[in-house]
Amino acid sequence: MLAYAVTSSGLFLRTLWALLLLAPSLYAYNTIWDDPNCTEHEVSVDRGHRVVMACNISNNFRDVTVNLTAYGKTRIIFNQMPPGNYSEESWQLQIQGGQARLVIMDAQGIHAGKYCWKLRGRQSNYTDFILNVTSLANDNHEPESLKVHTESPTAVKTEVISVIIVAIIIIIIGIGVFAWNKHRHSLEPHRYRFQATGLSHGSPGRPYLTLP
Template identity: 50%
Template structure:
């Protein structure tokens, strides 16, 4: 009589649990917002347009933008849903998973660190620094270049706003 060796149930159960965990994590990751924003320092000659953009893979629930300059924080837009909004020279356009902050005529009071609080399926935080430069005749650009890609280089986050990038 020939008998088959018994296979312990624990390794099989353990393997099944790992497989289930991997499938679950992959399904969850597909719903992440994965924000892509203008990064680092954006330098624009005074009087020229500036555009900062954040794009996520889901639809925005709301967007909040604050400006930190000269030791003070100022809320520019607070929990704005889909649509177009304007306030004191700043224009915010939120459509689907795209949010764009436009300053058509940059001035010194626009300089600072912009904290974006993005809310899609998670709440994400991004910092973008805007510097205003002295204009030269060569720096004047026509309004047709308002909507550009993501310029700039990576810069460290402000210590005051050192928060995780995305929260669930």
């Protein structure tokens, strides 16, 4: 019984040690992030001027999607474009390696609004740009004033690492509970065997004594 308890404790400690060694490995794996680095998320440009919105990541792009929301409507400008150079009306999208650039050579009122980017490298990342085109006095509508809601890569890392840590803790607790239950059940046959031996000799609850 003592040997079993020592063995169970040893197994639990070895499992705990293995999980503790695994945690840094998981963290190291999750440090291979895209880490998007983008230009300013709110840009103002005079009508007729050139404007560039760009994002760089640590890995190579698989594809890029760009949506434009303006005047209460959303349209897809570029949808899951792999590396290369693309043109759509007056927008140009350039993707090479870990760099993506959206270029407008002659900014006009139709270009103003909120640009939502989906960047796919090793992970999927989302970022927004607000483009304001000034000197719009003759336009019938002005682009809506929209706030930028950018997902922080650091927040994503923290969330993933927290999930991993919680999962490791749950596994450790589960292994501990399982080992304890197994150890407790292993003691019950010994207890019942001792009680049965006591009841089979002499009065109940007392062991049988042999007189000389």
